[in-house]
Each structure stands twice: as structure tokens, then as C-alpha cells.
Amino acid sequence: MHNQKVISITIFYCFLIASIxxxxxxxxxxxxxxIPCTMCWYQRIFMYPxxxxFLVNLLESDYSIFKYAIPLAFIGFCFSFYHNLLMWGIISDDVVPCKHGVPCSTEYFEYFGFINIPFLSLSAFSLILILLLIGQNKSKKY
Structure with a gap:
């Protein structure tokens, strides 16, 4: 019973992070x-679902949530990590899909020298992925 409660709390936190x-x-x-850049749209594609x-899982608990949510969170994490590499200057603007519209290196705001929109996305996907992996581990023991 304890693991089931931990899994429910984990899914709730994932829902909260994804919603925010x-x-x-x-x-x-x-x-x-x-205006979102192309990379931002790719990240949204994997965050919104x-x-x-998570909401459906909170209403009707099912441990198969992990096999659906982990791939979405992982792919979103990869896009956001790639976007942050661009923002940190590790990769060049030439190797990003933002050829039309807003450049992917556009920085609308920055706090403390590193917190910007791509970093917020990376943080959200990272937290969700970590929580899902912990929850999956707990569900296997249950």
C-alpha cells in the first residue's frame, strides 16, 4: 500500500509540473x-500531452502510465537539452531547425545569468523524467 501511495504522489507532482x-x-x-521558435514548439508537442x-492517471490509476509518459518526457528532454546547448553557445545557430521565423537563440528574458525559457523547459522535463523513473521503479516493486 505504501508504494501505491508514493506512485500516486509522484504522478500528482508530474501533473503539477507539466501543468505549470x-x-x-x-x-x-x-x-x-x-513568439515561440521551432524548438519551443517541439518541446510543447511533448509537454502538453x-x-x-497524468490527469487521466490521477482519476483512474494505471501503472502503464510509465510506458507512455517516459518516452514523451525523454524526447521532450532531448529537445530541451539541445535547445539549451544552443543557448549556452555550445552548438552553433547553423545546426538548429529555426530557419524561418524567430531564431532559436532568441532570449526574451534571463535571470541570474542562466534562467530563461529553454532552461525552464529543461528543468520541467528533467524533474518529470526523474519522478517517472522513480515511480516506475516503485511500481515494479509493487
Whole structure:
């Protein structure tokens, strides 16, 4: 019973993080008028469905959530990591898919010298992925 409670709490935290990330991205684009770049759209494609997967799982608990959510979170993590490599200057603007519209290196804001929109995305995907891997480990013991 203890592991089942831990898994439910884990999924709730994943839902909370994915919801905040999704609402935050909508806030930036719809209210702050920050135009998302191509890499940002790719990250949204993998974050938005997680909200609904976690919500459905909170209503009807099913341990198969891990086999659906982990790949989405991992691919989103890869896109956000790649985007951050660009923002950190490790990779060049020439090797990103942002050829039309807003450049992927556009920085709408930066706090403390490193917190920007791509870093927030990387943080969200990282936390979700870590929580999912912990939850998956607990579900196997259950």
C-alpha cells in the first residue's frame, strides 16, 4: 500500500509540473506576446500531452502510465537539452531547425545569468523524467 501511495504522489507532482510548464508556455506566447521558435514548439508537442496523461492517471490509476509518459518526457528532454546547448553557445545557430521565423537563440528574458525559457523547459522535463523513473521503479516493486 505504501508504494501505491508514493506512485500516486509522484504522478500528482508530474501533473503539477507539466501543468505549470504548459500554462507558463501559453502565458509567454499569448499574454506576453513572445513568439515561440521551432524548438519551443517541439518541446510543447511533448509537454502538453503529459498534462492529460497524468490527469487521466490521477482519476483512474494505471501503472502503464510509465510506458507512455517516459518516452514523451525523454524526447521532450532531448529537445530541451539541445535547445539549451544552443543557448549556452555550445552548438552553433547553423545546426538548429529555426530557419524561418524567430531564431532559436532568441532570449526574451534571463535571470541570474542562466534562467530563461529553454532552461525552464529543461528543468520541467528533467524533474518529470526523474519522478517517472522513480515511480516506475516503485511500481515494479509493487
Amino acid at each position: 510548464a504548459s500554462l507558463g508556455s501559453l502565458f509567454f506566447s499569448e499574454f506576453m506576446d513572445f 503529459l498534462v492529460f496523461l
